[in-house]
Amino acid sequence: MIGIILFGHGKMGREITGIIETSTKMEIAEEGKNYEKMVVIDFSHPIRHDEAVSFAEKSGLPLICGTTGLSGEQFERMRELAKQVPLLYSSNFSYGISVIKKLLRESAELLKGWDTEMVETHHNQKKDMPSGTAKTLTKVLEDVQGAGAVNVHSLRGGTVAGVHQVQFFGADEIIEIKHTAISRRIFAEGACMTVEKIIKFEPGFYSFDEIVTESKDIVN
Amino acid sequence: MIGIILFGHGKMGREITGIIETSTKMEIAEEGKNYEKMVVIDFSHPIRHDEAVSFAEKSGLPLICGTTGLSGEQFERMRELAKQVPLLYSSNFSYGISVIKKLLRESAELLKGWDTEMVETHHNQKKDMPSGTAKTLTKVLEDVQGAGAVNVHSLRGGTVAGVHQVQFFGADEIIEIKHTAISRRIFAEGACMTVEKIIKFEPGFYSFDEIVTESKDIVN
Amino acid sequence: MIGIILFGHGKMGREITGIIETSTKMEIAEEGKNYEKMVVIDFSHPIRHDEAVSFAEKSGLPLICGTTGLSGEQFERMRELAKQVPLLYSSNFSYGISVIKKLLRESAELLKGWDTEMVETHHNQKKDMPSGTAKTLTKVLEDVQGAGAVNVHSLRGGTVAGVHQVQFFGADEIIEIKHTAISRRIFAEGACMTVEKIIKFEPGFYSFDEIVTESKDIVN
Amino acid sequence: MIGIILFGHGKMGREITGIIETSTKMEIAEEGKNYEKMVVIDFSHPIRHDEAVSFAEKSGLPLICGTTGLSGEQFERMRELAKQVPLLYSSNFSYGISVIKKLLRESAELLKGWDTEMVETHHNQKKDMPSGTAKTLTKVLEDVQGAGAVNVHSLRGGTVAGVHQVQFFGADEIIEIKHTAISRRIFAEGACMTVEKIIKFEPGFYSFDEIVTESKDIVN
Numbered sequence: 001m002i003g004i005i006l007f008g009h010g011k012m013g014r015e016i017t018g019i020i021e022t023s024t025k026m027e028i029a030e031e032g033k034n035y036e037k038m039v040v041i042d043f044s045h046p047i048r049h050d051e052a053v054s055f056a057e058k059s060g061l062p063l064i065c066g067t068t069g070l071s072g073e074q075f076e077r078m079r080e081l082a083k084q085v086p087l088l089y090s091s092n093f094s095y096g097i098s099v100i101k102k103l104l105r106e107s108a109e110l111l112k113g114w115d116t117e118m119v120e121t122h123h124n125q126k127k128d129m130p131s132g133t134a135k136t137l138t139k140v141l142e143d144v145q146g147a148g149a150v151n152v153h154s155l156r157g158g159t160v161a162g163v164h165q166v167q168f169f170g171a172d173e174i175i176e177i178k179h180t181a182i183s184r185r186i187f188a189e190g191a192c193m194t195v196e197k198i199i200k201f202e203p204g205f206y207s208f209d210e211i212v213t214e215s216k217d218i219v220n
Numbered sequence: 221m222i223g224i225i226l227f228g229h230g231k232m233g234r235e236i237t238g239i240i241e242t243s244t245k246m247e248i249a250e251e252g253k254n255y256e257k258m259v260v261i262d263f264s265h266p267i268r269h270d271e272a273v274s275f276a277e278k279s280g281l282p283l284i285c286g287t288t289g290l291s292g293e294q295f296e297r298m299r300e301l302a303k304q305v306p307l308l309y310s311s312n313f314s315y316g317i318s319v320i321k322k323l324l325r326e327s328a329e330l331l332k333g334w335d336t337e338m339v340e341t342h343h344n345q346k347k348d349m350p351s352g353t354a355k356t357l358t359k360v361l362e363d364v365q366g367a368g369a370v371n372v373h374s375l376r377g378g379t380v381a382g383v384h385q386v387q388f389f390g391a392d393e394i395i396e397i398k399h400t401a402i403s404r405r406i407f408a409e410g411a412c413m414t415v416e417k418i419i420k421f422e423p424g425f426y427s428f429d430e431i432v433t434e435s436k437d438i439v440n
Numbered sequence: 441m442i443g444i445i446l447f448g449h450g451k452m453g454r455e456i457t458g459i460i461e462t463s464t465k466m467e468i469a470e471e472g473k474n475y476e477k478m479v480v481i482d483f484s485h486p487i488r489h490d491e492a493v494s495f496a497e498k499s500g501l502p503l504i505c506g507t508t509g510l511s512g513e514q515f516e517r518m519r520e521l522a523k524q525v526p527l528l529y530s531s532n533f534s535y536g537i538s539v540i541k542k543l544l545r546e547s548a549e550l551l552k553g554w555d556t557e558m559v560e561t562h563h564n565q566k567k568d569m570p571s572g573t574a575k576t577l578t579k580v581l582e583d584v585q586g587a588g589a590v591n592v593h594s595l596r597g598g599t600v601a602g603v604h605q606v607q608f609f610g611a612d613e614i615i616e617i618k619h620t621a622i623s624r625r626i627f628a629e630g631a632c633m634t635v636e637k638i639i640k641f642e643p644g645f646y647s648f649d650e651i652v653t654e655s656k657d658i659v660n
Numbered sequence: 661m662i663g664i665i666l667f668g669h670g671k672m673g674r675e676i677t678g679i680i681e682t683s684t685k686m687e688i689a690e691e692g693k694n695y696e697k698m699v700v701i702d703f704s705h706p707i708r709h710d711e712a713v714s715f716a717e718k719s720g721l722p723l724i725c726g727t728t729g730l731s732g733e734q735f736e737r738m739r740e741l742a743k744q745v746p747l748l749y750s751s752n753f754s755y756g757i758s759v760i761k762k763l764l765r766e767s768a769e770l771l772k773g774w775d776t777e778m779v780e781t782h783h784n785q786k787k788d789m790p791s792g793t794a795k796t797l798t799k800v801l802e803d804v805q806g807a808g809a810v811n812v813h814s815l816r817g818g819t820v821a822g823v824h825q826v827q828f829f830g831a832d833e834i835i836e837i838k839h840t841a842i843s844r845r846i847f848a849e850g851a852c853m854t855v856e857k858i859i860k861f862e863p864g865f866y867s868f869d870e871i872v873t874e875s876k877d878i879v880n
Contacts (some may be wrong), residue, residue: 169377597829
């Protein structure tokens with residue numbers, strides 16, 4: 001059983017708590033109880049973030065951090081901490097999107113010269129267009145196929161949590177890669193998934209993608 | 221067996237000939253042979269079109285015409301002819317698109333207040349954007365939901381013959397209606413399909429939609 | 441403001457309460473307060489159902505009932521009640537599925553002779569296969585196209601709330617009609633949507649489909 | 661300009677001829693003309709196949725062979741020939757399917773524990789079910805995820821050339837990988853694509869997948 005010290009009780013904090021409560025491998029750490037392994041998770045605010053970092057510093061425990069809006073100074077302090085403990089920072093904890101990135105990088109290599117189009121769909125309250133994830137995926141594709149290789153089309157409707165679809169068009173054939181997020185819960189799932197991985201890592205500053213989809217290369 | 225007098229031997233004319241050759245219900249009319257029923261089909265050029273009209277006039281046979289680029293005068297002459305024979309004119313003989321129009325009209329009525337998005341995909345050589353069909357479908361939707369109700373996204377890639385997809389987004393549910401044209405052959409199929417219908421019609425000027433999807437209402 | 445008397449506080453009851461709380465047109469009826477219009481909603485159990493019916497009987501208020509597992513006797517009593525008040529009974533309150541039924545009925549008529557395939561996708565805990573909705577939609581299609589006209593394919597995976605997709609295949613063209621339920625909330629939305637409609641109805645026993653998608657025909 | 665000696669003038673042979681005729685890099689070899697590079701392509705019948713092999717033997721030219729129904733003896737003879745010339749044999753020359761195989765292998769690794777479902781769609785005249793490609797893709801997935809990990813659903817309708825769609829279902833997210841063949845022309849395209857590659861290869865017996873999607877690993 002892995003003991004979790006959780007900072008942050010907002011939307012994401014509550015989702016993470018919910019997942020931990022039904023897990024057979026981890027629990028919210030109880031005071032006074034001994035755990036073989038412990039991990040600090042921080043999904044709080046820039047203001048409370050320093051407290052989480054201090055806790056990881058003193059205890060020497062791994063830190064998983066998804067707090068956004070941090071200052072340059074705060075990132076510097078995390079990089080310093082990463083010399084002593086394994087530290088994972090990411091602004092996107094969706095495992096599926098991480099997989100999609102890998103698949104798109106590979107597809108873009110194999111499908112050079114094919115026409116590429118992206119369609120992303122989100123609820124009608126979303127303000128940014130295209131979505132942050134669409135921008136990231138476009139960058140992945142254009143790093144291989146060159147700037148301007150991808151057109152992004154943004155659909156806004158209803159309560160859609162997030163759909164990203166890339167189509168590659170060749171002569172008389174089409175390859176499509178699509179990710180559908182049914183709810184925001186996947187980001188909490190993604191964070192919890194890294195707990196079991198990070199406890200096996202050497203100190204260092206890791207991204208979510210490195211840990212979940214390319215861990216083999218890193219560990220060796 | 222229905223005898224067909226075909227004007228036009230271009231791309232569409234050849235497709236129509238191909239379909240008729242494998243049909244058990246119609247054949248290209250042979251000279252001297254007697255047919256119970258005959259139909260004139262004109263998929264030619266504005267220059268040859270008058271010849272087809274004259275033929276229908278003299279013979280009193282039904283005329284199916286898909287020639288584009290006709291003058292106002294030529295349309296007038298067809299309207300005159302339509303007082304004597306059943307005459308079908310259309311610039312789009314796709315049966316599926318005709319069905320889609322009906323479904324969209326109905327959906328737009330039933331799904332007022334839902335967000336509506338259209339995605340149309342065509343080969344990368346297509347110059348107009350959005351496609352003519354996308355414009356027609358948008359008109360169908362906006363006649364019900366109001367101007368500006370639909371966003372159209374145009375994807376261009378590979379050799380795609382034509383895909384039109386409409387999504388209606390409600391609270392936690394999505395309804396999608398999609399038409400895929402695999403080849404241009406469907407337009408020739410659509411024209412041939414009207415042959416058996418038009419021979420039962422009273423003289424008049426008909427549209428493709430009227431004949432194939434709403435014929436009941438018209439005949440009664 | 442319409443006052444709602446709600447019987448049932450299970451999963452559906454709570455969803456309905458949630459929707460009413462954010463509505464500007466209805467509220468859970470407060471004792472002693474006067475409402476111009478009131479409606480009884482029953483999403484309870486067969487045991488508590490009789491209480492809801494009695495309440496509607498005495499008060500003469502319209503009744504919307506989605507309680508399942510009722511006995512033949514209980515249905516008889518509702519039919520009796522429907523002579524005095526407008527009464528809506530349904531085991532499926534999804535508006536989108538109701539629309540899909542109409543679209544499929546029409547498509548099946550227009551696409552006779554096309555090959556028809558249905559794919560339904562639900563979460564991996566769902567036990568029945570195909571889904572109840574898939575069976576209903578199959579019936580709609582086969583009523584028009586004949587028994588055995590539709591193959592149903594059941595996909596089970598993850599946490600999918602419910603996807604029903606029907607494809608009609610013609611010569612070189614495909615028409616697809618698809619419904620995606622993102623969450624179970626749509627059933628509660630559907631129930632609340634009928635409130636404003638039922639208060640305008642004459643006494644009678646109505647189905648959800650009649651009220652939401654074909655109300656015009658009924659009222660006239 | 662690469663000179664092509666083509667054996668086989670059936671459906672595939674004609675498609676290949678059509679592609680070569682519009683190519684700027686290769687042409688059907690004219691007698692007496694000198695070419696820097698030449699390649700033998702064999703899409704014929706088991707009876708004529710030996711002639712193609714003899715030609716490659718005598719001339720020392722690379723051989724691309726897609727003839728099916730060969731005997732064990734004929735394969736042995738090709739393996740012998742591959743010691744002297746680069747020889748490519750495959751029963752499936754679709755580049756897109758080759759890419760899909762790579763993407764599925766990688767996805768299956770990254771998405772262990774997710775539910776996997778495959779849907780394949782082909783025209784209503786296709787007799788085998790599931791398709792040969794669906795079987796190959798299932799093998800790719802089950803090599804990683806274990807026997808029985810994938811359910812295959814076969815849809816048959818209209819004139820569809822071939823669609824293969826794999827969905828991976830996780831907790832609240834879905835990843836989909838899909839290949840659409842618009843026509844059989846892609847197989848001829850795939851064969852022609854290998855021409856420019858095989859002329860740079862060392863003698864050896866190669867598969868289509870090796871040459872088109874993993875050539876780097878092989879050449880180095």
